[in-house]
Amino acid sequence: MAFTFPAMVAEDPATNAVVKNVSFQVYAVTDTSFSTPLPITDTFNNPLAGGILNSGTKGVFPQFQQATNSTVVIADATKVYAWTINCVQQDSAISSFINTPGSATATALSATYAPASGSANYAAKATTVSAGTGLTGGGDLSANRTLTVAYGTAAGTAAQGNDSRITGAAQAANNLSDLANSATARTNLGLGDSATHPASDFAQIAADNVFTTRQDLQGGLVLGSPSVSTMPPGAIRALVPQSYTDNPGDNIAFNFQSIIYGDWTPDTGIDPGFVWGTNFYTITGTSSGSANGVAYMYSALIESDVRAPAGSHLGIVIGLQAEAAFADAASGALVDDMRSLLVAAPVRKDGATAGTATKAYGMYVQKVTTAAVGATEAYSIYVQGGLTRLTGRTEINSEAAGDVGLIIKQYPSASTDAFRVTDTFGNVNVHMDQFGQIASSNNHLAYEGQAGQTIIGRIGPSSGSSKESGISMGTLGDAKLYRSATATIAVGSGTKLDGVPGVALATTSYNPGSLATLTTTSTTFADIDTTNAAVTFTVPLSGKVTVRASALIRNQTAGQAVKMNVRNGGSDVSGTGSSMTQESVAGRRLYITDVTGLTPGASVTLTLGWRVVGGTGEITAGGATDVGPLRIDVAAA
Numbered sequence: 001m002a003f004t005f006p007a008m009v010a011e012d013p014a015t016n017a018v019v020k021n022v023s024f025q026v027y028a029v030t031d032t033s034f035s036t037p038l039p040i041t042d043t044f045n046n047p048l049a050g051g052i053l054n055s056g057t058k059g060v061f062p063q064f065q066q067a068t069n070s071t072v073v074i075a076d077a078t079k080v081y082a083w084t085i086n087c088v089q090q091d092s093a094i095s096s097f098i099n100t101p102g103s104a105t106a107t108a109l110s111a112t113y114a115p116a117s118g119s120a121n122y123a124a125k126a127t128t129v130s131a132g133t134g135l136t137g138g139g140d141l142s143a144n145r146t147l148t149v150a151y152g153t154a155a156g157t158a159a160q161g162n163d164s165r166i167t168g169a170a171q172a173a174n175n176l177s178d179l180a181n182s183a184t185a186r187t188n189l190g191l192g193d194s195a196t197h198p199a200s201d202f203a204q205i206a207a208d209n210v211f212t213t214r215q216d217l218q219g220g221l222v223l224g225s226p227s228v229s230t231m232p233p234g235a236i237r238a239l240v241p242q243s244y245t246d247n248p249g250d251n252i253a254f255n256f257q258s259i260i261y262g263d264w265t266p267d268t269g270i271d272p273g274f275v276w277g278t279n280f281y282t283i284t285g286t287s288s289g290s291a292n293g294v295a296y297m298y299s300a301l302i303e304s305d306v307r308a309p310a311g312s313h314l315g316i317v318i319g320l321q322a323e324a325a326f327a328d329a330a331s332g333a334l335v336d337d338m339r340s341l342l343v344a345a346p347v348r349k350d351g352a353t354a355g356t357a358t359k360a361y362g363m364y365v366q367k368v369t370t371a372a373v374g375a376t377e378a379y380s381i382y383v384q385g386g387l388t389r390l391t392g393r394t395e396i397n398s399e400a401a402g403d404v405g406l407i408i409k410q411y412p413s414a415s416t417d418a419f420r421v422t423d424t425f426g427n428v429n430v431h432m433d434q435f436g437q438i439a440s441s442n443n444h445l446a447y448e449g450q451a452g453q454t455i456i457g458r459i460g461p462s463s464g465s466s467k468e469s470g471i472s473m474g475t476l477g478d479a480k481l482y483r484s485a486t487a488t489i490a491v492g493s494g495t496k497l498d499g500v501p502g503v504a505l506a507t508t509s510y511n512p513g514s515l516a517t518l519t520t521t522s523t524t525f526a527d528i529d530t531t532n533a534a535v536t537f538t539v540p541l542s543g544k545v546t547v548r549a550s551a552l553i554r555n556q557t558a559g560q561a562v563k564m565n566v567r568n569g570g571s572d573v574s575g576t577g578s579s580m581t582q583e584s585v586a587g588r589r590l591y592i593t594d595v596t597g598l599t600p601g602a603s604v605t606l607t608l609g610w611r612v613v614g615g616t617g618e619i620t621a622g623g624a625t626d627v628g629p630l631r632i633d634v635a636a637a
Contacts, residue, residue, distance in 0.1 A: 024054070025037040508533070547595055555581065563580060
């Protein structure tokens with residue numbers, strides 16, 4: 001007879017997972033090497049091809065029969081899984097997992113089979129089925145038992161379809177279209193009418209952040225997050241020509257507006273009466289090392305960057321405009337002090353007692369050059385007009401050697417002063433009139449000149465004639481007394497009278513140890529001696545000098561005149577010729593003449609010239625006490 005083996009589940013004992021679609025063969029228990037598969041048939045004695053059992057998609061072996069073995073082993077081709085199974089007639093189909101080489105685990109797998117009534121594999125009649133929460137019924141297995149759902153509204157009960165808690169409830173499939181009153185629902189959720197606007201009215205947060213229509217954000221707008229260090233450029237960016245009929249006026253891409261209401265006289269805050277419309281507040285951390293290494297710290301950067309290409313034309317580009325104004329037709333308030341821009345001084349505040357700034361500026365304006373932007377004119381600060389007042393010391397420094405420290409321009413047609421220096425009572429002490437002339441109402445002016453020079457005096461025309469006078473004191477202890485534009489008295493390591501008539505400029509005295517005799521028969525003027533009858537000097541401010549000469553002179557032929565003049569660079573100086581003597585007996589004669597038209601400040605060398613009408617002219621000098629020198633003196637005139 002054949003032994004019948006029941007259908008059973010193929011379960012992996014390591015993972016408790018069902019083993020599906022795997023082919024197995026049947027072996028005798030004594031065939032521990034799994035070398036000879038046993039032939040098997042189905043329950044109708046039809047041979048199974050190749051003796052193959054397949055667990056199929058359900059992971060269940062079908063019933064089969066084997067002719068000679070009542071206990072067999074089922075194993076797969078790789079010998080990972082192996083089960084020992086007894087035939088049905090033995091009333092116990094207990095399968096034990098055989099730990100074959102390569103198996104996943106050694107844990108036994110029990111294939112449960114229920115034989116005849118009374119088997120240990122059946123549940124006892126005394127076993128009970130208990131009703132859980134929301135159920136009623138149950139009992140032991142001596143009879144058929146029914147579990148019933150307990151309906152109700154109390155805890156632990158279930159709701160039926162017609163329950164008041166379910167009737168009229170919103171259905172998920174309807175997507176809130178079945179609400180009794182959508183507007184009331186939105187109000188209850190605090191949405192107002194925002195849910196009724198089309199998606200085009202709102203920014204695509206995950207896309208380009210572009211508003212296609214104007215937005216009125218009455219509740220305010222928060223941009224960015226404390227965890228985000230920067231705001232991406234262009235978050236609010238589009239401004240195109242258009243007309244807003246509800247609020248025509250300035251074209252503003254982004255508007256911060258603060259409205260201040262109420263009576264503030266009772267205010268008792270930290271700074272009573274102080275109101276800030278907007279505060280951009282940038283601070284450093286307080287831990288050690290915070291902000292260390294920061295080269296420039298800016299609280300805010302406001303830029304107007306022109307990126308339009310060639311062909312675009314803009315009128316005026318302004319980086320920042322500060323404005324304080326009376327606005328609205330109803331405006332009529334009294335303001336004690338209105339300031340469009342206030343630059344606060346750098347200070348220590350909020351209890352700070354330390355911290356040192358090497359340099360501090362209330363306002364720092366960088367140098368503006370024409371080359372930086374291709375401009376024809378460039379100003380670091382430009383005040384369009386009106387009164388400009390500087391309180392406190394004002395220092396004006398030229399930028400480089402040769403630069404003018406201060407330029408004051410006055411329109412030629414203006415009848416007012418270009419500048420005035422007044423006292424606290426408004427009295428004009430010094431002024432420059434419309435002609436560019438500096439004058440003083442109390443006849444004195446003190447100012448600092450070049451290299452620490454101090455000038456004290458009265459400067460300017462008076463009654464149509466030049467009447468300048470004053471004292472100039474330099475850093476080296478030299479002092480100059482000015483009488484006029486063409487005269488100076490200098491007192492320092494030596495005394496120098498520059499431009500004062502009669503003040504000596506230079507002297508030449510030719511008085512050799514041996515008697516020297518100079519002669520001429522020339523009837524045209526020629527230099528007496530380019531070395532010993534020459535004098536070099538600096539031309540005074542007047543450009544005019546007086547030349548005096550004395551010499552022992554005669555004509556060897558009595559009755560023939562000897563004449564003298566002044567020469568400059570080998571040429572006669574016009575108007576300086578004069579007759580000296582016609583005597584044949586030598587005598588000391590004095591020659592005096594003025595030379596004009598010289599360049600002030602230039603170094604000039606003049607020589608004495610002479611000629612005869614006839615005979616031979618003669619000058620002797622030196623050699624004896626009764627002869628004396630040939631002397632030339634030059635003085636300012």
